[in-house]
Amino acid sequence: MKYLKIAIIKKVMLGTLICLFVISCKHTEEKYHNVMEKIEGESVKYKAPSVSSPMINAEIKTVLVEEGETAFLIPERKSQISSYNCVECHTEPLSVLMQKQVDKKAAHWDIKLNHANSEIMNCATCHTSNDMGNLHSLTSTTIDFNYSHKLCSQCHQKEFKDWKGGAHGKQLGGWSPPRLSNTCVNCHNPHAPQFEKRWPVRFNTEKVKERQ
Amino acid sequence: MSNNTKKWFSLNLNRTKKSEACGCGNNASSCEEKTPKDGYNQVMDVSMSRRSAFKKLTAGLLIGAGAVSTSCSVISGDESKEKSAIEWDEYFKGNYKLMTDKEKNETVNRLVRSYELRTGKKINLSSKDAEEDVLFGYAFNISKCQGYMDCVNACIEENNQDRASQMQYIRIHEMEDGKGFNFEESDDNYYHEVPAEGHFYMGTQCFHCDNPPCVEVCPVQATWKEKDGIVVIDYDWCVGCRYCMAACPYDGRRFNWKTPEVPEEEVNKNQHYLGNRLRKKGVMEKCTFCIQRSRKGQNPACVEACPTGARTFGNLLDPDSTIRWVLENKKVFRLKEDLGTEPKFWYYMD
Numbered sequence: 001m002k003y004l005k006i007a008i009i010k011k012v013m014l015g016t017l018i019c020l021f022v023i024s025c026k027h028t029e030e031k032y033h034n035v036m037e038k039i040e041g042e043s044v045k046y047k048a049p050s051v052s053s054p055m056i057n058a059e060i061k062t063v064l065v066e067e068g069e070t071a072f073l074i075p076e077r078k079s080q081i082s083s084y085n086c087v088e089c090h091t092e093p094l095s096v097l098m099q100k101q102v103d104k105k106a107a108h109w110d111i112k113l114n115h116a117n118s119e120i121m122n123c124a125t126c127h128t129s130n131d132m133g134n135l136h137s138l139t140s141t142t143i144d145f146n147y148s149h150k151l152c153s154q155c156h157q158k159e160f161k162d163w164k165g166g167a168h169g170k171q172l173g174g175w176s177p178p179r180l181s182n183t184c185v186n187c188h189n190p191h192a193p194q195f196e197k198r199w200p201v202r203f204n205t206e207k208v209k210e211r212q
Numbered sequence: 213m214s215n216n217t218k219k220w221f222s223l224n225l226n227r228t229k230k231s232e233a234c235g236c237g238n239n240a241s242s243c244e245e246k247t248p249k250d251g252y253n254q255v256m257d258v259s260m261s262r263r264s265a266f267k268k269l270t271a272g273l274l275i276g277a278g279a280v281s282t283s284c285s286v287i288s289g290d291e292s293k294e295k296s297a298i299e300w301d302e303y304f305k306g307n308y309k310l311m312t313d314k315e316k317n318e319t320v321n322r323l324v325r326s327y328e329l330r331t332g333k334k335i336n337l338s339s340k341d342a343e344e345d346v347l348f349g350y351a352f353n354i355s356k357c358q359g360y361m362d363c364v365n366a367c368i369e370e371n372n373q374d375r376a377s378q379m380q381y382i383r384i385h386e387m388e389d390g391k392g393f394n395f396e397e398s399d400d401n402y403y404h405e406v407p408a409e410g411h412f413y414m415g416t417q418c419f420h421c422d423n424p425p426c427v428e429v430c431p432v433q434a435t436w437k438e439k440d441g442i443v444v445i446d447y448d449w450c451v452g453c454r455y456c457m458a459a460c461p462y463d464g465r466r467f468n469w470k471t472p473e474v475p476e477e478e479v480n481k482n483q484h485y486l487g488n489r490l491r492k493k494g495v496m497e498k499c500t501f502c503i504q505r506s507r508k509g510q511n512p513a514c515v516e517a518c519p520t521g522a523r524t525f526g527n528l529l530d531p532d533s534t535i536r537w538v539l540e541n542k543k544v545f546r547l548k549e550d551l552g553t554e555p556k557f558w559y560y561m562d
């Protein structure tokens with residue numbers, strides 16, 4: 001007897017639950033319950049649309065970054081560095097060059113290193129006087145200026161991972177493939193990578209009036 | 213847009229319902245499809261003779277009025293006639309989402325011509341439809357935003373927003389650390405050096421909900437969700453009742469209390485019918501994910517302007533897109549998720 005009661009109560013509850021489910025389920029026109037389901041469902045048969053990134057044109061020189069499964073373009077760097085190629089001036093050892101410049105405004109006078117502290121970093125962490133036209137890694141492997149992200153990634157692994165995926169940094173031009181993303185030094189000055197404090201570019205005086 | 217006819221014809225503004233087999237007795241393939249009625253015909257349910265009589269009468273009145281007004285102006289008669297003809301056709305055109313491609317083209321051409329007649333300048337007005345296999349989504353990195361508001365300015369310039377009332381679609385909220393997302397106490401109109409110590413910044417705009425309450429409440433179906441997920445407004449169909457504004461839980465919509473004004477030299481001439489074309493008094497507007505840009509493959513102006521990379525935009529259906537990577541690898545959340553509005557705008561932190 002007791003079991004029967006419980007069974008009935010169970011059935012009634014199940015019935016109500018199903019009823020509730022059916023009512024609460026808004027199957028009016030969409031096949032999916034939520035946008036996540038929709039994304040999953042609709043991307044199964046995904047075909048790349050015909051629009052393509054308007055940035056991919058002759059104006060921007062690019063190089064390809066291939067890291068594991070991701071591959072995308074970044075702006076070519078060397079042609080953007082005003083005093084490249086370095087070896088045009090760096091023909092003599094640094095000490096000699098510095099001697100020559102005493103009492104003059106030295107080259108690179110505007111570069112102040114503000115990146116970690118001097119215990120961790122100095123010029124030689126990234127540059128080497130043996131090979132001024134290239135960068136070098138912590139283990140003295142040569143790194144091309146075009147691929148300077150390899151240098152940054154030595155310490156900033158988390159940012160590097162996010163950048164590859166797309167959660168850090170900025171896509172140039174458009175959302176549509178092929179992907180062209182800024183590389184580290186397009187946003188961060190490698191000698192002082194922090195973003196600076198500044199004033200917001202807008203102050204809404206009408207809003208102030210409205211809220212008085 | 214084609215398979216949803218039932219929903220949109222529910223107002224039944226004398227549009228003939230397309231049924232599977234047509235009424236002509238023959239089978240569906242052999243009978244000619246009737247040309248859909250547009251504009252004036254769509255609105256007026258009257259017999260042909262009465263309709264044309266009315267049309268002529270009103271046109272006469274209009275031209276008469278035009279003649280009176282031009283008798284002492286410098287505009288040539290031809291131009292004013294053309295102007296009133298355009299005004300006439302514009303006044304009686306249909307809802308954009310019911311238009312055929314031809315009708316879309318016609319209204320676009322009219323609007324371009326009318327702008328040219330008024331200002332002597334050409335605009336580039338698009339009516340590009342949604343692309344297949346595209347669903348737009350947006351992600352905002354709260355820990356990256358520095359509160360510079362570069363996005364706000366870019367948005368205003370891109371979208372021809374009214375300068376006098378300083379309308380802005382985007383709001384950047386300055387919030388105090390440790391208080392959670394407290395919009396009541398946040399400040400969206402700060403003016404001091406940013407980022408301020410002990411504060412973080414969070415941007416809001418229309419989130420292009422996948423289940424948008426604003427669309428449901430519109431009595432004239434002047435706002436709807438496009439196939440690529442962008443929630444748009446037909447500014448010429450909106451009656452300005454502001455129901456949608458009240459229904460939006462995110463303060464995403466803006467109303468034109470007066471005729472919006474943009475200095476001629478600042479007008480962005482790259483426009484879309486459902487996007488940044490010039491609005492008029494008494495209609496609703498809001499963020500359209502810069503439809504005039506995004507449908508061409510570009511990023512919205514805010515994404516392009518942001519110097520910190522806090523804003524990510526892309527195709528949610530593309531498994532290789534950066535937005536998908538963010539959704540799959542970051543701890544993302546949306547505002548008021550429990551409402552079931554399904555915004556396509558995610559926040560995350562590093």
Ligand code: SF4
Nearest residue numbers: 418419421426460464
């Ligand atoms: S955020 Fe507001 S205006 Fe935008 S789609 Fe959602 S409900 Fe509509």
Ligand code: SF4
Nearest residue numbers: 430450451453454456
């Ligand atoms: S204001 Fe316009 S878009 Fe909004 S509900 Fe009213 S008619 Fe529809």
